[in-house]
Structure formats: structure tokens, C-alpha cells
Amino acid sequence: MNIFKLSWKYLTFKPLSTGLNVMLLALGLAIITVLLLIQDQFEKKMNQDAEGIDLVVGAKGSPLQLILSSVYHIDFPTGNIPMKEAIRISRSRLIKNVIPLALGDNYQGYRIVGTNSDYLGLYDVKFSEGEGWIEPFDVVLGSEVAKKTGLKTGDYFEGSHGVSEGSHDHDEHGFKVKGILEPNGNVVDRLVLTSIESVWYTHDEADSTASETAHDLLHQPVSQTGFPKTDQEREVTSLLVQYRNPMAAIQLPRMINSGTSMQAASPSFEMSRLFELLGVGVSLLQGLAFVLIGISGLGIFIALYNSLKERKYDLAILRAIGASRVQLVFLIFLEGLMLTFLGALVGILLGHTFLSVIVSQNEQGVVGTLNPWVFLKAELWIVVYALLVGIIASLIPAWSAYQTSIAKQLTKA
Amino acid sequence: MLFSTQDLKYSHPGQPQFSFSDISLDKGDSLLVLGKSGSGKTTLLNLLGGLLKPQSGTVILGTADLTKMDGAKLDLFRGKNIGIVFQKPHLLAPLSVKENLVAAQYFAKEKGQNVQSLLDELGIGAKANSSVKTLSEGEAQRVSIARALVNKPQLILADEPTSSLDDENTEKVINLLKNQAEKIGAALIIVTHDQRVKDHISNFIEVKAT
Structure with missing residues (x-):
């Protein structure tokens, strides 16, 4: 038994709420992954194809x-x-x-x-x-x-x-x-x-x-x-x-x-014009992705906060059996981080899967030449970004866990 | 002397001050704390367990003064040396019976006693791997007693441990607490207004609102 395991137990104790939050976050991150992949490979490919043609x-x-x-x-x-x-x-x-x-x-x-x-x-x-x-x-x-x-x-x-x-x-x-x-x-x-x-x-x-x-x-x-x-x-x-x-x-x-x-x-001029036109659609998708991530962040916050209300007893008990305030704060943060880390992994995987589906549907088009299983460095930033969401969503619940008074909680009943 | 208090005083904000009579207990001693609701019994228990800080007075367990300790140090000391049985079992629902006890060992950084044999002794060995949600009220209370005992504390505090139990379970729980406390050489303090408990423990103090 350690704090990681305890956090994990609490997460899996509510599979529906945890699953929903992971999925929400994963969807948002999947869209960003697809955009990243397409942008990277498309532009590279476009430039490659036009190389040497002035x-x-x-x-x-x-x-x-x-x-x-x-x-x-x-x-x-x-x-x-x-x-x-x-x-x-x-x-x-x-x-x-x-x-x-x-x-x-x-x-x-x-x-x-x-x-x-x-x-x-x-x-x-x-x-x-x-x-x-x-x-x-x-x-x-x-x-x-x-x-x-x-x-x-x-x-x-x-x-x-x-x-x-x-x-x-x-x-x-x-x-x-x-x-x-x-x-x-x-x-x-x-x-x-x-x-x-x-x-x-x-x-x-x-x-x-x-x-x-x-x-x-x-x-x-x-x-x-x-x-x-x-x-x-x-x-x-x-x-x-x-x-x-x-x-x-x-x-x-x-x-x-x-x-x-x-x-x-001129290929370079026309392509930058095209990307400008596509840019509207890309920013729209990006916006949607950020909205999804925002909602999932809020969802994680609400889930943590609500479960915290039910869990004030649990927290007080943990204190009574020797856990310190810092350990409780760590427990809450860990839960948020595990949730978002899971979301990031699922999201990245989902993004690549989305792209491979798109690619398999467009075998002869330009999209068909994209490789959906190339992993970019930028995807690490997706993980970092997700973890940030986790930390932000856990801030208030963690603070309230820190504040919990054992005596009050345990003798209220 | 294993456990003693002196001149404990505490007041909840905006309420008259409680002052508690001194307590001194040796290894294996048990004590009942009796009193009406609102008389400050639970407050006394919180003071004894280091869950509240008194306005004045000392609580000495072994060689340490609880009132002089703070923060994580106090939490760890409590985890190692004081086992608390609450009115309701308050088990951690996501964990199994066994894991509830292991968690107590983890946070107190104690190896303590063998979890399975302790559960066997308390008659709930068969439930070791079940979810705590499947336990009956009496079983759950026994698990919470096991949790209080698992780190072999020097002091066992019990807050109305029998208030929601029938006669048969009450007798079982009290005997368990007494026998186990004697076995590990701990002082036992039970806060209660339950008359049935008095038949088992003769040593008592009464808390009165002043």
C-alpha cells in the first residue's frame, strides 16, 4: 500500500465518473493530436513535393x-x-x-x-x-x-x-x-x-x-x-x-x-494562401479541442470536489491513522494527475487511430500518404498540457483537503 | 505511568470552558469516560488523541507530550501510538478489509502485527479480501477495531463504540477491546453513555458540563 495505490483505488472506485472525465479529456487531446500530425506531415509533404519548383x-x-x-x-x-x-x-x-x-x-x-x-x-x-x-x-x-x-x-x-x-x-x-x-x-x-x-x-x-x-x-x-x-x-x-x-x-x-x-x-505563394484559407477551419477545430479540454478540466474539478465532500470522513480517518496534511494534498493531486495522464495517453492513441482511419478512407488522396503512426515531440507537450489541467483542477480540492479538521469531521456525526 | 493528563482545559468558540479531571493510567488499565451528551466527552477524547489542542494542560503518553507536538510529527505519532475507534466504523470504502489495515500501517510507517492473524483473532479473517461495503455493522466495527490495533498502539481510544450495536455485539466488542488492550499492553479509554459497557469496566470518570 502506498499513496499511488490509494489514489488509484479511489479513481477506480468510481469507474463511470472517472471514465467520463478521461474520455472528455482524451477527445479534446485527440483532436489536437490529429491537428498536430496533419499540420506537421502535410506541410512537410507539401514543401517536399514543391521542392525545386519555383x-x-x-x-x-x-x-x-x-x-x-x-x-x-x-x-x-x-x-x-x-x-x-x-x-x-x-x-x-x-x-x-x-x-x-x-x-x-x-x-x-x-x-x-x-x-x-x-x-x-x-x-x-x-x-x-x-x-x-x-x-x-x-x-x-x-x-x-x-x-x-x-x-x-x-x-x-x-x-x-x-x-x-x-x-x-x-x-x-x-x-x-x-x-x-x-x-x-x-x-x-x-x-x-x-x-x-x-x-x-x-x-x-x-x-x-x-x-x-x-x-x-x-x-x-x-x-x-x-x-x-x-x-x-x-x-x-x-x-x-x-x-x-x-x-x-x-x-x-x-x-x-x-x-x-x-x-x-508560385507554389510557395499559393500554398501559403491555401494554408491561410484552411487556417480558419484549423483554428475552429483547435477552439473546439480547447473547449473540450476546458470542460474536462472542469469535470475533473467537479468530480474531485464532489468526491471530496463525500470523502472528508475518509480524509479525517487517514489523518487519524497517521497521514499528514501534505500526504493528503499529495493524494488529491495524484488523483487529478493520474486522471489527466490517463486522458493524455488515451487521447494521443485516439488521435493516431482517428488519423489512421482517415488515411485508410483516402488511400489515393494526399491524405492517404500521411503516416498516422509517427510520434512527434509535440505530443509530449500534450501530456504536459494535460497534467497542467490536472494540477489546476486539483488545486481547490487539495486546498480544502489540507484545511480539513479531523476532530470536526469525525465527531460531527 | 504510561498515560496521564493534567489540568486539561478547552473551550469551543463562544462556549463556556470545559475543564477535565486528570487521568492517569498504566499499561493494561481501562477507563470509562461517562457523561451526558454535550458534556464534553467527545472533546476530551479529541484532546487525548491529539486531534484537538487544549488551551492549557498536558497530555503525556509514554515520554512524549502530545500538546507540544505539531503537524506531520503529531500525525505520525498518533498513527504509531494511538489507536482510535470511532462511533461509526468509517472504513475506507474503495479498499478491501485487509487494505484498510495495511493503509494504517503504511501511514504510520509501522510493520506492526500480522494483518491476517489479527483479523482471524477478531473473527473476521474470512472477510480479509472482501470489499468493506459487504460487511455488516458489527463486522465493520470489528474491522475498525482491528485498524486501531494494527500498529500495536500504547493507547486505545474508543468513542461510543457500541452505540449502534445490539447487546450481543456490544459484549463482543467490549471484550475484544479489553482483551486486545491487555494483550498488547495498551491503556484503553472508552467514551460512552452506554450503561451496558459499565458492567465490563468498573474504573470510570464522569465528565460534567460546568
């Missing part, structure tokens, strides 16, 4: 949409831009490198991205199997795509039109899996990568207008860097631009936005 150039429309579709591959593309114009822009001295993208198809919901080999270099990918694309219709799969679809090198599959699942299939020409990438922890894991030519030819055949696409063209090596070579009027979806120097950040967007039919958007 500017995105695409068709006019919402700049945020352009960024989301071309960098994070979540929203719909804003439309296409003529390749001639794209090439003209890319010759600017302000630009170090340009990676063209051609979007528009998917395979089982995973986006097929036509690009060049620079894109692989941008994310510093490694192959776990096979190699990069050489001919049209050669594709490279992101690790997650390969895992979920079960495709292997050498397999064929057919893409569907549109960036989301459920449209008609391009059944004229299948893609051939040429390589599979190692898990990279970013957007590439969820993509099917191929050459721009593959995307063009798929749609040529689908429209069956461009019959001039000679069959032998399909077996010529595609261009690995820069824009694909063609003498036709072709389009791409967007360009990922790297600046040559800081001056470009000032001049290039203005030049493109006012001087061409295209628009330029």
Missing part, C-alpha cells in the same frame, strides 16, 4: 488549381497551353530549366503524367525494378501504384481518360511497365510516369483524327530532356520552372501573366 506555368485559370494539379496532382488541370508558346517562354534567360507536363489520363485513379526524364531527377528517384522510358507507351510506376495495382515490369495496362477514375478507357494502345520506383515518400509514389509523346499518341488514337501519326513513330525513342520533337501543332498542360537567379522571381511571373495567354503561379 514557378508553374499553365493555362489561365485559378493559380491555386494550377499548383494543385501540376505539383501535387490533386485538382483538375486548368487546361492546355500551345507547345510553341511554351518553348518560346522556356528560352528566357531567367529560366534555368523547364520540365513540361502533359496530364489528362489515369489508371485506376492514379494519374498518368507525361513528362521528361528531368522530372525523375527533380525528385531524385531510384528504381527498384527496371529502368526509365525509352519508347512511347513505356511507363514507370510510383511505388504505391505498383503496390496497389500489383503491376510488374513487362506488364501491359490501359489508361482511362480524365484524371479521376470512371471515364472511358483508351483501349487502342496499352502502356508497358518499364520500371518501378522505390518508395520516395512524396507525390511521385502515387503517379504513373511516362513520356509526353505517350500522352499525345493515346489521345490521337482515341480521337482517331490524327491518322498521320505514323506507326513507326511509336517505336522511335522519345526525347529525354526538354520538349519532345515534333513538327505538329501540339499542346502540353503545364511547365515546371526553375529560376536561374532571384531576379526571375520578380520579372518572370509578371512577364508571363501580362505578355502571354498563359499564367504563372
